Amino acid sequence: MLELSIEFNCEQCGRAIALDTQHAGAAVRCPGCGHVVVVPGGAPAVARESLTRATRACPQCKAVVKRQDDTCPHCKAWIGNGPPPELTARRERQREHTVGRAAVRATFADYALCTLLPPVGLLVGVVFLVRGLDRRGWVMLLYSLATGALAAALVERYDLVARLGG
Numbered sequence: 001m002l003e004l005s006i007e008f009n010c011e012q013c014g015r016a017i018a019l020d021t022q023h024a025g026a027a028v029r030c031p032g033c034g035h036v037v038v039v040p041g042g043a044p045a046v047a048r049e050s051l052t053r054a055t056r057a058c059p060q061c062k063a064v065v066k067r068q069d070d071t072c073p074h075c076k077a078w079i080g081n082g083p084p085p086e087l088t089a090r091r092e093r094q095r096e097h098t099v100g101r102a103a104v105r106a107t108f109a110d111y112a113l114c115t116l117l118p119p120v121g122l123l124v125g126v127v128f129l130v131r132g133l134d135r136r137g138w139v140m141l142l143y144s145l146a147t148g149a150l151a152a153a154l155v156e157r158y159d160l161v162a163r164l165g166g
Contacts, residue, residue, distance in 0.1 A: 026062035118148035
């Protein structure tokens with residue numbers, strides 16, 4: 001046998017098992033019968049608890065933990081299904097920020113309203129400002145004013161051209 005190995009017998013079938021010392025304290029399956037055995041020689045991670053359907057081994061520290069646990073109680077490593085909660089929370093904040101930003105942007109309908117009916121666009125812009133949609137309200141107000149001023153300038157110019165006979 002190797003100099004740095006642990007030799008022990010399976011509790012179920014009695015088969016001799018030899019493993020490296022790096023596996024000390026870990027729960028392993030017997031190659032003969034498949035029974036889960038804790039390798040002697042290391043600090044026991046959990047007191048002789050065998051792996052069942054309700055437990056599993058932590059991939060980081062090899063401790064036996066409950067299957068429903070998302071973090072290992074010994075090494076605090078993330079062992080749950082899916083991404084860790086920090087990553088999930090960050091993605092949720094990014095999604096909320098994107099949704100919040102989309103809610104304050106002026107839409108095509110807003111621009112069409114301001115272009116076709118500037119006084120109504122002014123009124124809607126004021127309503128948006130009162131309701132707390134500051135950016136959308138200011139865009140509607142300014143666009144309505146600009147569109148109304150442009151329309152007035154064009155009407156005045158064409159009226160002047162018509163008077164001059166041109």
